[in-house]
Amino acid sequence: MTHEIAVIPGDGIGQEVTPAAVDVLEAIETVDFDFVEADAGDAVKAETGEALPQETRDIAADADATLFGAAGETAADVILPLREVVGSFANVRPARSYPGLDAVQPDTDIVFIRENTEGVYAGIESEITDGVRTLTRVITEDASEKIAEFGFDYAKQNDYDDVTIAHKANVMRETDGLFLDAASAVGDSRGADYDTALMDALAMHLVMTPEEYDVIICPNLAGDVLSDLAAGLVGGLGLLPSANVGEENALFEPVHGSAPDIAGEGIANPSAMVLSAAMLLDHLGYDEEGDRVRAAVESVLESGPKTPDLGGEAGTEDVTAAIVDEL
Amino acid sequence: MTHEIAVIPGDGIGQEVTPAAVDVLEAIETVDFDFVEADAGDAVKAETGEALPQETRDIAADADATLFGAAGETAADVILPLREVVGSFANVRPARSYPGLDAVQPDTDIVFIRENTEGVYAGIESEITDGVRTLTRVITEDASEKIAEFGFDYAKQNDYDDVTIAHKANVMRETDGLFLDAASAVGDSRGADYDTALMDALAMHLVMTPEEYDVIICPNLAGDVLSDLAAGLVGGLGLLPSANVGEENALFEPVHGSAPDIAGEGIANPSAMVLSAAMLLDHLGYDEEGDRVRAAVESVLESGPKTPDLGGEAGTEDVTAAIVDEL
Ligand SMILES: CC(C)[C@H](C(=O)O)[C@@H](O)C(=O)O
Numbered sequence: 001m002t003h004e005i006a007v008i009p010g011d012g013i014g015q016e017v018t019p020a021a022v023d024v025l026e027a028i029e030t031v032d033f034d035f036v037e038a039d040a041g042d043a044v045k046a047e048t049g050e051a052l053p054q055e056t057r058d059i060a061a062d063a064d065a066t067l068f069g070a071a072g073e074t075a076a077d078v079i080l081p082l083r084e085v086v087g088s089f090a091n092v093r094p095a096r097s098y099p100g101l102d103a104v105q106p107d108t109d110i111v112f113i114r115e116n117t118e119g120v121y122a123g124i125e126s127e128i129t130d131g132v133r134t135l136t137r138v139i140t141e142d143a144s145e146k147i148a149e150f151g152f153d154y155a156k157q158n159d160y161d162d163v164t165i166a167h168k169a170n171v172m173r174e175t176d177g178l179f180l181d182a183a184s185a186v187g188d189s190r191g192a193d194y195d196t197a198l199m200d201a202l203a204m205h206l207v208m209t210p211e212e213y214d215v216i217i218c219p220n221l222a223g224d225v226l227s228d229l230a231a232g233l234v235g236g237l238g239l240l241p242s243a244n245v246g247e248e249n250a251l252f253e254p255v256h257g258s259a260p261d262i263a264g265e266g267i268a269n270p271s272a273m274v275l276s277a278a279m280l281l282d283h284l285g286y287d288e289e290g291d292r293v294r295a296a297v298e299s300v301l302e303s304g305p306k307t308p309d310l311g312g313e314a315g316t317e318d319v320t321a322a323i324v325d326e327l
Numbered sequence: 328m329t330h331e332i333a334v335i336p337g338d339g340i341g342q343e344v345t346p347a348a349v350d351v352l353e354a355i356e357t358v359d360f361d362f363v364e365a366d367a368g369d370a371v372k373a374e375t376g377e378a379l380p381q382e383t384r385d386i387a388a389d390a391d392a393t394l395f396g397a398a399g400e401t402a403a404d405v406i407l408p409l410r411e412v413v414g415s416f417a418n419v420r421p422a423r424s425y426p427g428l429d430a431v432q433p434d435t436d437i438v439f440i441r442e443n444t445e446g447v448y449a450g451i452e453s454e455i456t457d458g459v460r461t462l463t464r465v466i467t468e469d470a471s472e473k474i475a476e477f478g479f480d481y482a483k484q485n486d487y488d489d490v491t492i493a494h495k496a497n498v499m500r501e502t503d504g505l506f507l508d509a510a511s512a513v514g515d516s517r518g519a520d521y522d523t524a525l526m527d528a529l530a531m532h533l534v535m536t537p538e539e540y541d542v543i544i545c546p547n548l549a550g551d552v553l554s555d556l557a558a559g560l561v562g563g564l565g566l567l568p569s570a571n572v573g574e575e576n577a578l579f580e581p582v583h584g585s586a587p588d589i590a591g592e593g594i595a596n597p598s599a600m601v602l603s604a605a606m607l608l609d610h611l612g613y614d615e616e617g618d619r620v621r622a623a624v625e626s627v628l629e630s631g632p633k634t635p636d637l638g639g640e641a642g643t644e645d646v647t648a649a650i651v652d653e654l
């Protein structure tokens with residue numbers, strides 16, 4: 001069986017790290033892929049006027065899964081609609097530190113399960129009068145329940161003990177109150193052990209004692225900010241993969257952006273992108289292959305060539321070759 | 328001239344750390360205070376049905392400044408209206424690490440200037456239909472301009488070089504777009520040097536390289552979360568004071584809450600509360616006295632008795648006595 005994978009490198013270092021992920025997937029002999037490349041981002045917008053052409057949407061919609069690199073100024077115009085195209089409701093963001101790296105908190109292993117359809121991202125904004133604008137934040141019971149079910153399932157399947165529900169229900173009483181109640185009800189109905197935490201206090205605790213957290217279920221923007229915070233704990237965005245998971249389709253992307261400051265130099269860290277490809281393997285049912293890729297990345301991070309963001313001098317291609325060698 | 332100070336200890340450790348701040352202020356012989364105590368929080372709600380009695384509002388409104396400790400479950404019902412009572416538009420939250428403490432990032436010295444009247448805190452929530460709720464986030468040009476002016480002034484007066492404007496205008500295009508434009512226009516009109524940063528990326532950078540930031544101007548919720556994050560960098564909420572500043576009145580409170588887990592044990596760290604009293608001194612024009620209090624707290628943190636949150640075994644009263652001795 002051949003899996004059709006849409007490949008959207010995008011802008012900046014997306015162009016450099018996406019081929020690394022494709023190389024790694026091609027090196028897995030037990031799985032057959034058919035890669036279909038498509039455009040998105042600043043460059044295609046400059047050319048065609050559209051950051052996310054209809055053709056790219058169609059390719060992603062028809063594929064078994066999508067690999068996305070990064071986009072520049074147009075990032076939101078690309079990634080938010082792409083998440084919709086694949087019907088993603090859960091954004092899975094593992095943040096872990098690796099032996100051999102100089103992390104702010106070397107004992108971090110947390111997976112953020114971020115609600116991926118609503119909150120402030122529902123994005124209904126208005127100009128009420130000159131100088132007065134509003135944004136309507138939307139929280140529904142259905143989406144809150146769904147992300148919580150996904151989160152509790154994820155914790156169970158991956159043998160994580162601690163589930164935390166993040167919220168700011170002391171201020172957003174009705175909306176985050178609904179999120180908190182719906183997510184708690186899911187935990188209760190399963191007899192699961194879980195904690196709830198105000199997102200501000202949680203930000204502090206994550207910095208000081210990340211080892212106390214496993215799986216954190218978050219509203220959309222809370223998940224965005226807290227997962228980037230955790231990237232800081234483990235050594236930066238160059239290490240964080242993510243999966244945007246829908247009922248039948250999914251999109252995999254590094255948490256980092258297009259990094260215009262280093263784009264074109266061939267020194268971008270491919271780890272986040274390759275780890276995203278490992279999540280794609282899991283998603284298609286190839287857990288063993290996913291584990292093999294993670295083990296290879298980990299081994300290279302521990303004792304292989306390193307890109308400058310990790311204090312090394314290696315290039316993207318050296319690191320990628322080392323990962324492929326380890327497979 | 329005698330300054331009338333409303334003193335609202337509130338709940339939990341608020342009852343323990345607020346007297347510490349009063350002791351320190353009383354030890355400053357160059358300034359005369361008249362302290363008027365008032366109730367707020369869970370305990371008074373249990374008794375009277377109201378977390379913030381009208382009498383307390385009146386006392387805070389009439390005083391020259393207010394010292395507030397903490398509240399428990401009712402925190403939002405107390406602090407949000409109190410901020411309104413004093414007409415606070417700017418929440419000033421300095422986060423710095425001190426020599427001698429075991430901080431996650433020992434080279435942190437950042438002041439968050441948090442907009443204190445709008446954003447999601449405007450708090451207009453609705454149930455649209457069963458299971459669907461909305462919150463209307465409000466951003467105005469006036470409030471955005473005002474907080475930016477305050478932030479740029481603060482940076483200049485306190486000799487801070489770097490000003491950063493935090494936002495999430497790639498998603499909240501109209502509302503944070505307005506905040507970003509209005510705040511940037513203030514910077515531009517002064518010919519000031521400043522950066523802008525997406526709040527998610529900023530969360531990562533704050534964890535990894537806090538030494539690169541000085542003053543951060545934030546929308547309300549961003550300021551709430553990022554300042555707590557910074558508390559984690561410097562050793563916890565026991566160290567962070569804050570000022571809620573209005574045109575003519577102001578309220579000073581530690582960033583920490585009522586800490587029910589340690590309340591009543593006499594081991595709460597009074598530093599955040601005493602440093603809040605130092606900000607009160609600055610506010611009334613006694614900068615030299617404010618500096619004296621900060622120097623005393625710093626000296627005790629460096630080599631004096633420490634409460635358990637900082638790895639010591641001292642109680643609140645020991646630490647307070649040591650601070651008073653140092654004055
Ligand atoms: C580019 C932006 C719209 C996006 C988000 O906020 O979701 C990014 O920050 C992310 O986390 O993937």
Ligand SMILES: CC(C)[C@H](C(=O)O)[C@@H](O)C(=O)O
Binds near residue numbers: 170171402403406551
């Ligand atoms: C208690 C709560 C309403 C408050 C806030 O969100 O402002 C607190 O977290 C703070 O930061 O002072």
